[in-house]
Each structure stands twice: as C-alpha cells, then as structure tokens.
Amino acid sequence: xxxxxxxxxxxxxxxxxxxxxxxxxxxxxxxxxxxxxxxxxxxxxxxxxxxxxxxxxxxxxxxxxxxxxxxxxxxxxxxxxx
Amino acid sequence: xxxxxxxxxxxxxxxxxxxxxxxxxxxxxxxxxxxxxxxxxxxxxxxxxxxxxxxxxxxxxxxxxxxxxxxxxxxxxxxxxxxxxxxxxxxxxxxxxxxxxxxxxxxxxxxxxxxxxxxxxxxxxxxxxxxxxxxxxxxxxxxxxxxxxxxxxxxxxxxxxxxxxxxxxxxxxxxxxxxxxxxxxxxxxxxxxxxxxxxxxxxxxxxxxxxxxxxxxxxxxxxxxxxxxxxxxxxxxxxxxxxxxxxxxxxxxxxxxxxxxxxxxxxxxxxxxxxxxxxxxxxxxxxxxxxxxxxxxxxxxxxxxxxxxxxxxxxxxxxxxxxxxxxxxxxxxxxxxxxxxxxxxxxxxxxxxxxxxxxxxxxxxxxxxxxxxxxxxxxxxxxxxxxxxxxxxxxxxxxxxxxxxxxxxxxxxxxxxxxxxxxxxxxxxxxxxxxxxxxxxxxxxxxxxxxxxxxxxxxxxxxxxxxxxxxxxxxxxxxxxxxxxxxxxxxxxxxxxxxxxxxxxxxxxxxxxxxxxxxxxxxxxxxxxxxxxxxxxxxxxxxxxxxxxxxxxxxxxxxxxxxxxxxxxxxxxxxxxxxxxxxxxxxxxxxxxxx
Numbered sequence: 001x002x003x004x005x006x007x008x009x010x011x012x013x014x015x016x017x018x019x020x021x022x023x024x025x026x027x028x029x030x031x032x033x034x035x036x037x038x039x040x041x042x043x044x045x046x047x048x049x050x051x052x053x054x055x056x057x058x059x060x061x062x063x064x065x066x067x068x069x070x071x072x073x074x075x076x077x078x079x080x081x082x
Numbered sequence: 083x084x085x086x087x088x089x090x091x092x093x094x095x096x097x098x099x100x101x102x103x104x105x106x107x108x109x110x111x112x113x114x115x116x117x118x119x120x121x122x123x124x125x126x127x128x129x130x131x132x133x134x135x136x137x138x139x140x141x142x143x144x145x146x147x148x149x150x151x152x153x154x155x156x157x158x159x160x161x162x163x164x165x166x167x168x169x170x171x172x173x174x175x176x177x178x179x180x181x182x183x184x185x186x187x188x189x190x191x192x193x194x195x196x197x198x199x200x201x202x203x204x205x206x207x208x209x210x211x212x213x214x215x216x217x218x219x220x221x222x223x224x225x226x227x228x229x230x231x232x233x234x235x236x237x238x239x240x241x242x243x244x245x246x247x248x249x250x251x252x253x254x255x256x257x258x259x260x261x262x263x264x265x266x267x268x269x270x271x272x273x274x275x276x277x278x279x280x281x282x283x284x285x286x287x288x289x290x291x292x293x294x295x296x297x298x299x300x301x302x303x304x305x306x307x308x309x310x311x312x313x314x315x316x317x318x319x320x321x322x323x324x325x326x327x328x329x330x331x332x333x334x335x336x337x338x339x340x341x342x343x344x345x346x347x348x349x350x351x352x353x354x355x356x357x358x359x360x361x362x363x364x365x366x367x368x369x370x371x372x373x374x375x376x377x378x379x380x381x382x383x384x385x386x387x388x389x390x391x392x393x394x395x396x397x398x399x400x401x402x403x404x405x406x407x408x409x410x411x412x413x414x415x416x417x418x419x420x421x422x423x424x425x426x427x428x429x430x431x432x433x434x435x436x437x438x439x440x441x442x443x444x445x446x447x448x449x450x451x452x453x454x455x456x457x458x459x460x461x462x463x464x465x466x467x468x469x470x471x472x473x474x475x476x477x478x479x480x481x482x483x484x485x486x487x488x489x490x491x492x493x494x495x496x497x498x499x500x501x502x503x504x505x506x507x508x509x510x511x512x513x514x515x516x517x518x519x520x521x522x523x524x525x526x527x528x529x530x531x532x533x534x535x536x537x538x539x540x541x542x543x544x545x546x547x548x549x550x551x552x553x554x555x556x557x558x559x560x561x562x563x564x565x566x567x568x569x570x571x572x573x574x575x576x577x578x579x580x581x582x583x584x585x586x587x588x589x590x591x592x593x594x595x596x597x598x599x600x601x602x603x604x605x606x607x608x609x610x611x612x613x614x615x616x617x618x619x620x621x622x623x624x625x626x627x628x629x630x631x632x633x634x635x636x637x638x639x640x641x642x643x644x645x646x647x648x649x650x651x652x653x654x655x656x657x658x659x660x661x662x663x664x665x666x667x668x669x670x671x672x673x674x675x676x677x
Binding site: 028031032034035036037038039040050051053054055056057058060064065066067068069070071074 | 091141142144145147172173175176179180204206278291295297298300301388391392393395396397399497498499500501502503504
C-alpha cells in the first residue's frame with residue numbers, strides 16, 4: 001500500500017477457505033478497530049477462513065468460539081502471518 | 083423504586099432473558115439523555131420492587147455505533163442501582179471485556195454467563211467461583227432459554243441489591259471517560275477460570291452452513307426459503323384478514339347501524355365511516371403483523387438472518403445496503419408495514435433509514451389487488467400477465483434507483499462485520515412473546531395517525547355539507563380539480579385523482595373508491611373504466627398508484643420507527659416526485675411513439 005513496507009504482508013482478504021493464520025497487525029481506524037477488538041480480532045489471535053462469499057461477497061471467519069462475516073475491504077486492513 | 087440495567091453484547095440472549103424475567107409486561111419508555119425507546123418493566127426481586135431496563139446490545143462501552151452511544155448516554159444520565167451484565171458463556175473469552183468495562187464504572191454489578199447448555203456442548207468448562215473471586219463480583223452460569231438456574235439468578239440479583247450502595251452519576255461519567263488495562267485483566271481471568279478446547283469439534287452448525295452458505299446452492303435456497311415464508315404469511319394471513327373484516331362488518335350492520343339509526347346523518351357518517359373504518363383499517367393489519375413476526379422471530383432466532391446477509395451482501399453492498407435490507411425489501415412485497423417494522427434488526431440508523439425509504443416501493447399485495455382489477459378491465463387477457471410482471475420490474479427498479487440516489491445521504495459508518503451465531507431453535511414462548519410485543523407496538527404507535535387519516539378522507543369526500551359523496555363539489559373533487567394541471571400530463575383524470583386521494587388511506591381502497599366515484603359496481607364499472615381510459619392511461623395510472631406515496635399505515639409506521647417527522651415527510655414527498663416523473667416519462671413517451 002505504501003513504499004515503507006518492505007515485504008508485502010499477507011492480508012486476511014487473501015487467505016483461501018480452510019486456511020489458518022495468526023493476526024499480525026490491524027490497520028483499522030478507531031471505529032472499526034474497536035468493533036474488531038470486541039469481536040475477538042486481536043494481534044496474536046489465531047483465525048481460520050471458513051469460506052469466501054460468492055461474487056466478492058464477505059468472508060466467513062472463525063476466531064475461537066466466534067464466527068463472523070466481514071467484507072473484503074474491511075478484511076484488507078487485517079494483516080496475518082500464515 | 084430501584085433501577086436495574088441489563089447490558090450485554092448482541093447475540094447473548096438478552097431479550098430472551100429480559101422476557102423471561104418480565105413476562106410480557108414490558109413497556110417502551112423515554113429516558114433522559116437517550117433518543118430511542120428502551121424496554122422497561124417493573125419486577126419483584128427478593129424484597130425489592132425494581133425497574134428492569136433492557137439496554138441495546140453493545141460490543142464496547144466506548145464504541146461509536148448508535149447503540150453504544152445510547153447505552154453510554156443512558157448510564158451518564160440515569161442513576162442505576164445494579165448493572166446486570168449478560169455474557170454468552172461460549173464466547174466468554176472475548177465478551178469478558180464488556181463486564182470489566184462495566185465494573186470499571188464502579189456500579190454494583192452481577193455477571194450472568196448465559197447459554198450454559200451450549201458451553202457444555204462445546205466442552206467449555208468455567209470455574210464460576212474462581213471467576214467471581216477474580217472479578218470481585220457475583221457470577222452465575224445459567225440458561226435463559228431453558229430456565230436452568232433461574233432461581234439462583236434471581237437470588238443473586240436480590241442479594242446484590244440488598245448491599246448495593248448508590249453511585250453518583252458524576253463518578254460514572256468520569257469513569258466512562260477513562261479506560262485502562264482491561265486486556266491484561268481479561269487474560270489473567272481467562273487463564274485462571276476458563277478452559278476452552280483448542281479446536282472446536284465439527285458440529286451441526288458447520289454441517290448446515292456447508293449447505294446453507296454453499297456458493298451455488300446458497301442463493302437459490304435463500305430465495306426458496308423466502309418464498310415459503312412469504313407464502314406462509316399471506317396464505318395464512320388472507321383468511322384471517324377476511325375474518326377480521328367480516329367481524330367488523332357484522333358488528334357494524336347488526337349493532338352499530340341500528341344503534342345509530344336515530345343519530346343525525348353527519349354524526350353517523352363521522353362515527354361509522356370515519357372513526358369506525360379507521361379502527362377496522364388498523365385491525366386488518368393485526369393478523370399479518372402477528373404472522374410476519376412469528377416467522378421473522380424464527381428466521382432471526384435460528385441465526386438464518388445473518389446467513390441471508392452473508393449471501394446477498396455482494397449485491398446489496400453496491401446499493402449502500404446490506405443483506406438484511408434485502409430480506410425486508412422482499413417481505414415488503416407482502417405488506418410494507420411489518421417490513422418497515424422489521425428493519426429494527428439493523429442497528430445502524432442510516433442503513434435503517436435507507437431501507438425504510440425503499441421498502442414502500444415494494445409492490446405490496448394491496449396494490450396488486452388494484453392492478454389486477456384495472457388490468458383485467460383494460461388489457462386483453464393475453465397481455466395481462468406481462469402488464470403485471472412489468473409493474474413488479476418497475477417496483478424493483480424504483481427501489482434500486484432510490485437506493486443508488488440516496489446512499490450517499492444515508493451512509494452507514496458502521497463496518498459490516500456481523501456475528502454469525504450458531505443455529506438455534508427458538509422456543510415457542512420466545513416466538514409468541516415477540517409477535518405479541520410487535521403488535522402492541524404497532525397498535526400504540528400507529529392507531530391514532532391511521533384513524534385521523536381515515537377521518538380526514540371522510541371529511542374531504544363528504545364536505546361541504548350536502549354534496550354528493552366524492553363528487554366534483556366535495557373537497558376531494560375540488561382538490562382533484564386543482565391537481566388537474568399536474569395530473570393531466572400523466573393522462574390521469576379528475577375523477578381518478580380523487581381515487582388516488584382515497585388510495586392514500588389504503589391502496590386497496592382505490593377500487594372501492596372508483597365504484598363510489600362513478601356510482602357503478604362490478605362489470606358495469608369494469609366496462610366503464612375500459613371506455614374511460616386506453617391502455618396507456620391505465621398503465622400510467624397504475625405506475626402512479628404503485629409509487630406515489632406509502633399508504634397511511636405505512637406512513638404511520640415510518641414515522642413511529644424513524645421517530646422523525648422530517649424523515650416521514652421525505653418518505654412521502656420523494657415517492658410522489660418519483661411517481662410523477664415515471665408516469666410523465668411513460669405517458670408522454672408512449673404518446674410520442676404514437677400509442
């Protein structure tokens with residue numbers, strides 16, 4: 001996204017169904033960030049992509065005991081380490 | 083009376099718990115500092131008569147969503163003697179943050195871990211004593227749905243109230259401004275008191291999701307489910323509505339007509355054609371609303387509504403809406419009133435308002451009756467189906483155009499990140515209580531406006547004194563005449579303009595009013611209409627009827643749900659302007675092409 005990043009980080013939106021990853025960074029504004037935190041998106045947390053929506057629809061993510069759906073553009077803000 | 087506030091994240095079974103504690107005695111009320119209605123009910127807890135207030139579901143006390151602001155403003159402006167924090171025991175690992183935030187306020191509080199049954203199924207073990215010790219507040223693990231440990235819950239609440247000392251509002255305000263290391267505290271408590279299996283077993287929800295959210299089968303299944311729901315509501319609803327109508331007619335012919343036979347004609351007209359028909363109009367909606375919400379409660383409580391949002395989001399996001407708006411828009415094709423009420427599942431106000439703006443453009447069953455009548459009068463049988471179908475297309479198109487035009491003004495600032503709850507079966511009690519609460523809400527909110535509107539139309543068509551009903555000398559006729567320069571470019575005559583004034587009360591009244599206006603019934607009316615207008619005029623009139631304004635009951639509901647006169651006015655004026663534009667373009671276009 002900008003030139004300061006050396007190695008492009010993997011975004012949550014790039015993961016395939018069934019793939020697991022650990023959250024490494026959340027680049028969301030305070031509004032989205034708070035909501036993400038309340039739903040369990042925290043750095044270091046393990047997550048799993050259950051499925052990707054038809055026609056660029058939202059992603060279905062499982063974090064611990066919570067399942068959430070998140071639009072791809074919001075998932076772009078979340079960096080993960082596979 | 084002491085005040086107990088109920089707090090919790092969405093999908094924690096908060097309303098189930100509230101309904102279980104209060105029965106159906108809850109009333110909506112206004113509170114200082116808060117612009118939305120909150121449910122509250124007086125209940126007996128131990129020796130205390132307390133007022134239990136159900137606060138909107140929230141993720142974070144410091145959040146930015148409308149609901150989160152409501153909760154914050156409520157706590158800043160209303161003294162609370164006890165805060166009850168409801169947490170889903172399955173998701174305690176993240177929901178605990180809310181409990182810590184509330185505790186931080188210094189309010190006396192109790193933590194209730196709901197859905198003990200589900201936590202057990204997932205293999206989650208919670209050491210309640212340890213958690214209570216760590217938190218320093220009482221903790222109870224229970225199930226609101228099945229009533230397990232309900233006695234323990236009530237005893238704990240009563241005991242905590244006994245010793246609770248009131249907290250100054252100023253203290254609460256100050257604590258709301260500060261926040262501290264909630265994360266660390268949370269981690270410590272989780273470590274000490276909760277055991278979650280590392281990987282959840284593949285359960286029924288996963289298996290169902292594989293089918294319901296299937297890339298190819300998901301959408302067809304969704305439309306099939308919506309079709310069944312729709313058919314069920316209106317197949318069951320139509321006979322009930324007829325029954326309600328029969329009841330009111332019978333009461334009128336057998337009791338009210340004879341009783342008022344001696345009264346002056348004007349008084350009799352005012353009471354029967356004004357007030358009584360107004361009440362009958364309201365009553366006709368009751369069966370549909372009950373049925374709609376019985377089924378919606380099932381769709382929502384099973385967790386399917388969030389799945390529908392997932393399936394349709396790709397399309398709806400482009401319109402500035404989300405999948406839940408789509409469900410309500412579809413429901414609007416049955417009746418706009420419950421569909422508008424149903425938008426309450428959307429918690430973001432701009433999103434809700436935009437949905438409420440497009441729902442009245444759905445071709446509801448009342449409008450369909452009018453169209454069937456006019457189409458059968460004017461169109462040959464071979465083209466009738468096509469004519470009706472094209473009106474449905476217009477209905478969708480106007481909704482889409484409206485959403486595209488106004489999505490910028492109703493931009494939702496809430497991220498689209500929705501929880502997908504596991505599938506659950508609602509209990510019969512949950513479903514019935516919901517249906518009853520919704521009907522009561524409709525009756526208290528909409529009755530006055532609807533009756534006033536029906537009386538107004540009665541006055542317009544019966545005054546000045548002594549004129550022929552809805553004739554050219556009545557106020558309605560005069561207004562119809564005034565409108566002539568506006569409506570004649572659409573091919574709509576004075577007399578049809580009067581029918582549109584009637585249609586404002588309820589769209590199905592248009593046909594009946596044509597009978598009054600032309601003083602003709604049945605086949606004679608059909609033949610007369612066919613002589614009066616050609617197909618271009620008829621289609622233009624139907625387009626106008628489809629779009630022009632929501633019916634009175636929908637307007638009353640829009641006003642009640644949006645709590646804004648400005649929005650209700652806009653929701654009337656915009657479709658009027660759109661109707662005029664569409665009919666004008668159609669009529670002038672068709673004439674220009676030589677039809």
